[in-house]
Amino acid sequence: MATIRDVSKIAGVSVATVSRTISKPDKVSAKTRKIVEAAIIETDYKPDILARNFRTRKSSTIVVLVPDIANPFFSRVIRGIEQTAQGLGYAVLLGDTQGDRNREITYANMVKTSQADGIIQLDSHIPFENENGPYVPIVNICDCVRGTDIPTIEIDNALAAEKMTEYLISLGHKSIAIITGPVDATITQDRLRGYKKALKKAKIDFVPENISVGDYSLLSGTTSSHDLMQNTHPPSAIFCMNDEMAIGAITQLKKMGLRIPEDISVAGFDDISFAEYYDPPLTTVSQPAEEFGSKAMQTLYNIINKNDLIQKHTFLDFEIIIRKSTGPFKYET
Amino acid sequence: MATIRDVSKIAGVSVATVSRTISKPDKVSAKTRKIVEAAIIETDYKPDILARNFRTRKSSTIVVLVPDIANPFFSRVIRGIEQTAQGLGYAVLLGDTQGDRNREITYANMVKTSQADGIIQLDSHIPFENENGPYVPIVNICDCVRGTDIPTIEIDNALAAEKMTEYLISLGHKSIAIITGPVDATITQDRLRGYKKALKKAKIDFVPENISVGDYSLLSGTTSSHDLMQNTHPPSAIFCMNDEMAIGAITQLKKMGLRIPEDISVAGFDDISFAEYYDPPLTTVSQPAEEFGSKAMQTLYNIINKNDLIQKHTFLDFEIIIRKSTGPFKYET
DNA sequence: ACTAAAAATGTAATCAATTACATTTTAATT
DNA sequence: AATTAAAATGTAATTGATTACATTTTTAGT
Numbered sequence: 012m013a014t015i016r017d018v019s020k021i022a023g024v025s026v027a028t029v030s031r032t033i034s035k036p037d038k039v040s041a042k043t044r045k046i047v048e049a050a051i052i053e054t055d056y057k058p059d060i061l062a063r064n065f066r067t068r069k070s071s072t073i074v075v076l077v078p079d080i081a082n083p084f085f086s087r088v089i090r091g092i093e094q095t096a097q098g099l100g101y102a103v104l105l106g107d108t109q110g111d112r113n114r115e116i117t118y119a120n121m122v123k124t125s126q127a128d129g130i131i132q133l134d135s136h137i138p139f140e141n142e143n144g145p146y147v148p149i150v151n152i153c154d155c156v157r158g159t160d161i162p163t164i165e166i167d168n169a170l171a172a173e174k175m176t177e178y179l180i181s182l183g184h185k186s187i188a189i190i191t192g193p194v195d196a197t198i199t200q201d202r203l204r205g206y207k208k209a210l211k212k213a214k215i216d217f218v219p220e221n222i223s224v225g226d227y228s229l230l231s232g233t234t235s236s237h238d239l240m241q242n243t244h245p246p247s248a249i250f251c252m253n254d255e256m257a258i259g260a261i262t263q264l265k266k267m268g269l270r271i272p273e274d275i276s277v278a279g280f281d282d283i284s285f286a287e288y289y290d291p292p293l294t295t296v297s298q299p300a301e302e303f304g305s306k307a308m309q310t311l312y313n314i315i316n317k318n319d320l321i322q323k324h325t326f327l328d329f330e331i332i333i334r335k336s337t338g339p340f341k342y343e344t
Numbered sequence: 345m346a347t348i349r350d351v352s353k354i355a356g357v358s359v360a361t362v363s364r365t366i367s368k369p370d371k372v373s374a375k376t377r378k379i380v381e382a383a384i385i386e387t388d389y390k391p392d393i394l395a396r397n398f399r400t401r402k403s404s405t406i407v408v409l410v411p412d413i414a415n416p417f418f419s420r421v422i423r424g425i426e427q428t429a430q431g432l433g434y435a436v437l438l439g440d441t442q443g444d445r446n447r448e449i450t451y452a453n454m455v456k457t458s459q460a461d462g463i464i465q466l467d468s469h470i471p472f473e474n475e476n477g478p479y480v481p482i483v484n485i486c487d488c489v490r491g492t493d494i495p496t497i498e499i500d501n502a503l504a505a506e507k508m509t510e511y512l513i514s515l516g517h518k519s520i521a522i523i524t525g526p527v528d529a530t531i532t533q534d535r536l537r538g539y540k541k542a543l544k545k546a547k548i549d550f551v552p553e554n555i556s557v558g559d560y561s562l563l564s565g566t567t568s569s570h571d572l573m574q575n576t577h578p579p580s581a582i583f584c585m586n587d588e589m590a591i592g593a594i595t596q597l598k599k600m601g602l603r604i605p606e607d608i609s610v611a612g613f614d615d616i617s618f619a620e621y622y623d624p625p626l627t628t629v630s631q632p633a634e635e636f637g638s639k640a641m642q643t644l645y646n647i648i649n650k651n652d653l654i655q656k657h658t659f660l661d662f663e664i665i666i667r668k669s670t671g672p673f674k675y676e677t
Numbered sequence: 678a679c680t681a682a683a684a685a686t687g688t689a690a691t692c693a694a695t696t697a698c699a700t701t702t703t704a705a706t707t
Numbered sequence: 708a709a710t711t712a713a714a715a716t717g718t719a720a721t722t723g724a725t726t727a728c729a730t731t732t733t734t735a736g737t
Contacts, residue, residue, distance in 0.1 A: 025717045062693035065398040081419045107426045301351045358687045395723035
């Protein structure tokens, strides 16, 4: 493999000139630039990225921390990150944490050791043992921690849940259950807040038994919905904090002989691609997954390169998608 | 940040001894090892990975080339890769190619420049301009090229398709359509071969119009199935080369007023998590997604580290999962 | 106690780029 | 043509760990 020194010899210039030809061509006269470029081609020179990274203390690599890559919403976000990263000349290191804090820290240390230039975290947890460590460029998206000055990108989860709940109320539902995500997640708390707010505005009493904690899996949708139907006053509508749980719930409710939406309404969250193709097509909250990814990468890029145009807290638009899994409340006959 | 020199000063030994304490502790006496370890803790020394990578020409990073990360089957494979990679001390660079050959080459060059130590390719395409370039550790999985000595990991796709087709034939179906993946993919050709073989064994004539080319998307399942139903002799069963297309097909067929499986049977491929939760639950071919990933990573690790125990061509087990989307053929009434 | 072999440790070169600073060349102005 | 500023180029230090080779210390055997 040819080195910069080989090129400089062939071109009859110094290594500095070769280096400049590559990284700041306008600092080199047109004549020598041509000579050097010819020498680069002749020697088939490819800069040694490892040496460059070592010297410049940059890796042009970022880490994505994701609770679970196999989650269809997250994988779309990551696709958005990856596409934008490619455009900006960054590589994406995948950090599937499976919720494990130690793995988060392992990946965070890759930034501290310059193996990566920054982190995009999709979970509401900051992977630093303590806050007074070295500065680490990080963007927190989708599910964001509060009370730090770390840039965040999210939708207004409380409002989205409020709107969806209002919609269900507008259909005549009074007993609306909710299947949540893990209790310690910010989005769970936000959405629960929005749900309660909508109930309050409609003067519907909040019933604790209408809450079931899930874990975003299909299975937890089935078990949670099963549990909810055992309540003394079973719900006539179930709002799930993601589409998988909604699909799990519908599967279970159908198995119990209930018709969707005639007997019970089910709404989801995320609008994954399957939502539209489910039977019945799922009423859900659409989130701009790819935009989350591209915005996050763009913001992280600005942080790394110290552009001042960083918006600390960005809110993206959501949309209530009304399909066929929700319908008017009907009194029992 | 403390360097190895700081540690050596504190410990009163040479940098070589510190380096050895870290990488080959058995080459260092117990006494000095203790001293050095204490100094490492005192200085909070973390080896500079960039310097190490530069010097050793290794990055402990591998690249995963995937046609689309948002495909649920692929994301499970990647999860398997990532888990195993973590255990082996490797980081995973995500290369979402969207089928773009240039992107594949870009990522392949990262290996040539030592930014990554090897590649796991999930597509039947080898990303080298020509074969006589530098040696690149690579493993080809799921959809594999033929006629090279690159290690592959796959299921026997022809056999799987043959078995599924045989199953549909055993239900009495004679007009069995197939929705394929892209024509140039090895798995498409393999599965098509298995499909034809089963037809031939059952003495059923192969009808070209029963083939519709899809692209693995939900939408292509709907359009392909719609097209197939316009045939002069519409099929009584449709075998789709992945579950998304099967789900798209079922959605479309239901829209056309057909009942699944009473009026028409639909089978998929992959057994993604949604398959079991669909209505009706999908008959499909189960592939061991995570095992693909972990086997691939293990094999790549062996290649990189020149262990000789490399099995060139590995075949994993598949399983025909019979659920409710397929049923006996019934003559039109 | 002496010697040889083995183990432990140290010295200093090395990896290939970038870049601060020094020097030379070119351009502009009078 | 002389002077000065600006542009272009060159020199050589620098980055931090690894490791070949040299040297010292320890161990074992007599």
